[in-house]
Structures are given as C-alpha cells and as structure tokens.
Amino acid sequence: MTSSSLEPRFIAIEGCIGAGKTSLVNLLGEQFDAQIVREVDDENPFIDKFYQDRDSFGFQTQIFFLLNRYNQYMKLTQRDLFSSVVLVDYLFHRDRLFAALNLKDQELKLYDQVYSLLSNKVPKPDLVIFLQASSDVLRSRIEKRGREYEA
Structure with a gap:
C-alpha cells in the first residue's frame, strides 16, 4: 500500500464459519504489517453450552460476544487508524444478525x-471483504479445525 488517503486502513473480513476469514486476515497481516484483531470464540464461556442448548444459553452467549466485540472495536479508536492498517476477522454489526437468529423475542x-x-x-x-465458499468446503474446513462446539 502507498500513502494515499483513499486506501483502506481499517479492513473487516466477513463470511460464514469456515469461509477463511482468519486465514485471509493472517495473510494480509503479514503482507501489510498490519495490526490484527481476531474474533474470540474460544474465550466465550457460554459457547459450548450454547451449542448443546441454544434456548437456554443463547442470550448469555450473544451478550458476551456483543460486549467483547464492542471492547475490541473501541480499543481501535484509541490509536491512530491512519498510521497503519488494521484487520479484523469479523464485522461488528453482524452480531445483531446472529442475535436475531438465536434469541427469543424478549x-x-x-x-x-x-x-x-x-x-x-x-x-x-x-x-x-465478504468471503464465500460452498457448503461442502465450509463443512470440510470446520471438521478439520476440530472445534467440538462447531461440529
């Protein structure tokens, strides 16, 4: 990248589970010596229980993700976004979509x-940047990762 003011300095990579978001962020991060912010699925203390019982643990899971993602994004405002490239492997606003799919009305x-x-x-x-992959590719990648809560 050059120093043009039109260049993106804050880039979000989005897509389905297994689409390659983190892989692309890592590749671009090396290429552009960028700051990388990764989603913290493994840190959510409710995620395992959520995949076992969505109705009972959906709210706690979503609130944890919302607050954690908010904190990660807000830390980005404490630095000069124009001095270097920042890459995130999720889009903050997608959290609302997952909430709509997983939460009861109240x-x-x-x-x-x-x-x-x-x-x-x-x-x-x-x-x-939105990544796409076929269902077969997504399923294969998810299985290779070996995260029990995604299986």
Missing part, C-alpha cells in the same frame, strides 16, 4: 437495547 428486545447503545460508537471499517 431476549432480543433486551439485546437490542444494549446493541443500540453500543453500535453507533464503534468505528466503521473503510473496507469490508
């Missing part, structure tokens, strides 16, 4: 109250 209403307080404060990426 839980989603409460989630939306928290989300509306936070979402306007997070920095917006200069560029979002």
Whole structure:
C-alpha cells in the first residue's frame, strides 16, 4: 500500500464459519504489517453450552460476544487508524444478525437495547471483504479445525 488517503486502513473480513476469514486476515497481516484483531470464540464461556442448548444459553452467549466485540472495536479508536492498517476477522454489526437468529423475542428486545447503545460508537471499517465458499468446503474446513462446539 502507498500513502494515499483513499486506501483502506481499517479492513473487516466477513463470511460464514469456515469461509477463511482468519486465514485471509493472517495473510494480509503479514503482507501489510498490519495490526490484527481476531474474533474470540474460544474465550466465550457460554459457547459450548450454547451449542448443546441454544434456548437456554443463547442470550448469555450473544451478550458476551456483543460486549467483547464492542471492547475490541473501541480499543481501535484509541490509536491512530491512519498510521497503519488494521484487520479484523469479523464485522461488528453482524452480531445483531446472529442475535436475531438465536434469541427469543424478549431476549432480543433486551439485546437490542444494549446493541443500540453500543453500535453507533464503534468505528466503521473503510473496507469490508465478504468471503464465500460452498457448503461442502465450509463443512470440510470446520471438521478439520476440530472445534467440538462447531461440529
């Protein structure tokens, strides 16, 4: 990258589980000596229970992700985004989509109250790259990773 002001300095990579988000972020990070911010699925203390019982653990799982992602994005505002490239392997605003798919009506209403307080404060990426892959490729990659909660 050159020093043009039109170049993206904050890039989000998005796609399905197993699409290659983290792999692309790692590759681009090496290429451009970028700061990398990764999603923290493994740190969510509710994720295993969520995959066993979505109804009972959906809200806790989503709130953990929302607050963790918010904190990660807000840390980016404490530095000069124009001095280097920042790559994230998730888009903050996709959290709301997962919440809509996983939460019951009353839980989603409460989630939306928290989300509306936070979402306007997070920095917006200069560029979002959406990755796609076939269902077979996604399934194969997920199996290779060996994360029990994704199986």
